[in-house]
Structure formats: C-alpha cells, structure tokens
Amino acid sequence: VINRHDGFYTDVGYSGVKRMVAVSRDWLMPEELKNTYSGFSIPERDMTDGSDYRVFLASFQTQWSILVKHLSSIRCWQVGFEWNLDEYLHPLGYEEDKSKVFTAEEKAAIITDLMYAASQGIHFTDKYATVVMTALAPTGDFDGVSTAAFLEMIYRNIESGEFGNGSTNPDDYFQVLAWNPIISDAPDDAWAEGIQEVYRVAQNHGDDGKAVFLSKFGYADNDDEAAATQQGEWIAKAYALVQQKLPFVETLFSYRCFRDTGAEASQRTMGLFTD
Numbered sequence: 001v002i003n004r005h006d007g008f009y010t011d012v013g014y015s016g017v018k019r020m021v022a023v024s025r026d027w028l029m030p031e032e033l034k035n036t037y038s039g040f041s042i043p044e045r046d047m048t049d050g051s052d053y054r055v056f057l058a059s060f061q062t063q064w065s066i067l068v069k070h071l072s073s074i075r076c077w078q079v080g081f082e083w084n085l086d087e088y089l090h091p092l093g094y095e096e097d098k099s100k101v102f103t104a105e106e107k108a109a110i111i112t113d114l115m116y117a118a119s120q121g122i123h124f125t126d127k128y129a130t131v132v133m134t135a136l137a138p139t140g141d142f143d144g145v146s147t148a149a150f151l152e153m154i155y156r157n158i159e160s161g162e163f164g165n166g167s168t169n170p171d172d173y174f175q176v177l178a179w180n181p182i183i184s185d186a187p188d189d190a191w192a193e194g195i196q197e198v199y200r201v202a203q204n205h206g207d208d209g210k211a212v213f214l215s216k217f218g219y220a221d222n223d224d225e226a227a228a229t230q231q232g233e234w235i236a237k238a239y240a241l242v243q244q245k246l247p248f249v250e251t252l253f254s255y256r257c258f259r260d261t262g263a264e265a266s267q268r269t270m271g272l273f274t275d
Contacts (some may be wrong), residue, residue: 002070009073021132021213021251022074024067025081025088030059039095040088044102045110057117064121068129075126078178078215079118080134083111084150108153109163115173116164133174135215136198142183144194148201151179155205170207176250177202180216187217187238192245199248211250214242218255218270231270 009020029037033052037043043052068077083089086101089110093100102110111134119131133154139146157163158170167173181195195214202210218235235254242249259271 005071006073013073019076020074021076021078022071023078023081023132023135023215025083025134027056027060028063030055037092041090041092041094042110044091045106045113057113060114061117061121064118065125068122068125072126075128076130076132076176077118077122078132078135078213079115079122079174080111081215082137082180083107083114083134084139085137104150105153108150109157112154112157112163112173116167119173130176131174132176132213132215133178135213136179138180138182142181142191142194144181144197147179147181147194148198151177151198151201155201159205170205170210176211176213177207178213178215181214182216182219184219186234187241189241189245191238192241195242195246195249199246209248212246212248214249214252216255217252218272219267 012020027042028034033043033056036052037056043056046053048054064077064079068074081088084104084107086094086098089107090101115131115134122129122131136147136150139150154173155170158173159168161168164172177199179198181191183191195212199212202208217238218231239252242252254272256267256271257273259268259274261268263270
C-alpha cells in the first residue's frame with residue numbers, strides 16, 4: 001500500500017503538481033477497545049487517567065505519527081473530515097439508535113482534542129508538516145451561520161486553556177482553516193458572503209491572515225447527465241468568485257475527481273471525470 005501511494009505521489013509530482021494534501025477521517029481502535037467500538041463510534045469524553053477516551057486519544061496521536069513516517073512524500077495533512085456530522089462521529093449505540101448522538105458542544109470538544117492529538121503526532125515525526133483543521137460540514141443550506149457557530153466553539157475551547165495540555169495557541173491544533181461550503185445550486189455573492197462569515201470567526205480570534213482550504217465543492221442533487229454539465233458551470237463560477245472576493249482562500253477543492261457510479265444518487269455526478 002505504501003509503495004503504491006509513493007508511486008502515485010511521485011508521478012503527480014513529475015506532472016507539475018506542487019502541493020498534495022492527504023486527508024483521513026478514520027482511526028484504528030487500540031487493542032483493548034477494538035471489540036467495543038467500531039466504525040465512527042468513540043468513547044464519550046472523559047479526561048480522567050486510564051479512561052477509554054484517554055486511551056483512544058493516546059493511540060490516535062501515535063497512529064498519526066506512524067502514518068506520516070511511512071508516507072513522507074506528503075507534507076500537508078487534513079486531520080479529519082466532517083466530524084461535526086453525527087454519522088462520522090458518534091457515541092456507542094448510534095448505529096442501533098440514531099438518537100444517541102453527541103451534542104454540538106460535545107462534538108466540538110472532542111474535535112478540539114482530536115486535532116491537538118493529531119497535530120502532536122504529525123509534528124513528532126515531521127516538525128515542518130502542515131496540519132489542516134478538520135473540515136467542517138454545513139448542517140443545512142450553506143449560509144455560513146452553522147459552520148461559523150461551530151468554529152466559534154472550537155476557538156473558545158482552545159482559548160479556555162482546558163484543552164491541548166493547556167495550549168491556547170491555535171497553531172498547536174491546526175495551521176490551515178478548512179470547511180466545506182457545499183450548496184446544491186449555482187454559487188453567488190451570498191455563497192461568498194457565507195464563506196466570509198466563517199472567516200470572521202477566525203479573524204475575531206486572532207487568526208486573521210491564516211490560510212483557508214475550502215475542502216469540498218461541486219455537489220449535485222440528482223443523477224442525470226444534465227447535472228454534470230451544470231456542475232461544470234458552477235465550479236467555474238465558484239473559482240471566479242473565490243478569486244475576486246475571498247483573498248484569504250488558498251485553495252478551493254473540487255469534489256471529486258472521478259464519478260462514483262456506486263454512490264448514492266446525490267453524489268453520482270460529482271466527479272470531474274466519468275470512468
């Protein structure tokens with residue numbers, strides 16, 4: 001697996017790509033917990049010594065250190081993806097009962113812990129690597145409000161001094177901001193303003209000038225070929241809007257490269273290429 005990835009990154013580099021960003025929203029459970037927790041379920045937050053949560057956090061940090069060691073071609077890591085959604089981060093029992101979820105505050109606390117642990121693991125192996133924050137998903141039509149509110153909770157956690165071994169420096173948790181401004185129609189000035197709304201949170205907490213990755217754009221809501229053509233127009237318009245109105249955005253990521261015919265209907269036309 002490592003050789004395959006290294007070969008891919010080498011080929012892409014030869015093609016002229018200057019930056020490659022790898023993302024993982026997954027984890028492995030340590031031996032003593034793997035028979036209890038599965039999928040995207042994790043222990044409830046309990047910071048007492050020896051708790052399942054503390055055992056998981058320590059393992060999570062080590063996993064990132066090992067990953068970076070073996071994939072040294074990658075220097076930029078996004079440490080999580082849409083964990084603010086229940087389906088990708090939940091307590092034990094969620095799969096059987098969808099009402100068993102973490103509150104928004106609980107998720108924000110857990111995500112703050114996970115970002116710090118991942119950052120520590122990554123920088124233990126590669127002190128010059130760049131850590132991109134967990135991509136925040138919109139929890140409704142994207143207008144920036146729900147994403148901004150969640151990011152506000154993360155910053156307040158950091159500033160409290162009760163996370164990250166007491167660190168109140170956001171750089172110890174992430175060096176690049178990230179969220180997913182997904183919409184199901186053409187991007188417009190209101191869409192751009194929604195992105196600005198989220199960035200104001202970072203500015204208000206001393207991170208003005210910190211780069212932003214918009215991790216996922218190009219959503220289509222149906223499975224017809226017309227949507228693919230329409231999506232192409234949206235992507236072009238989105239890049240233009242970002243360039244004209246959002247200078248703090250370093251990269252807008254098109255999602256995804258290849259069409260996934262086996263995906264749910266809402267995602268089948270999201271690929272730039274049909275294969």
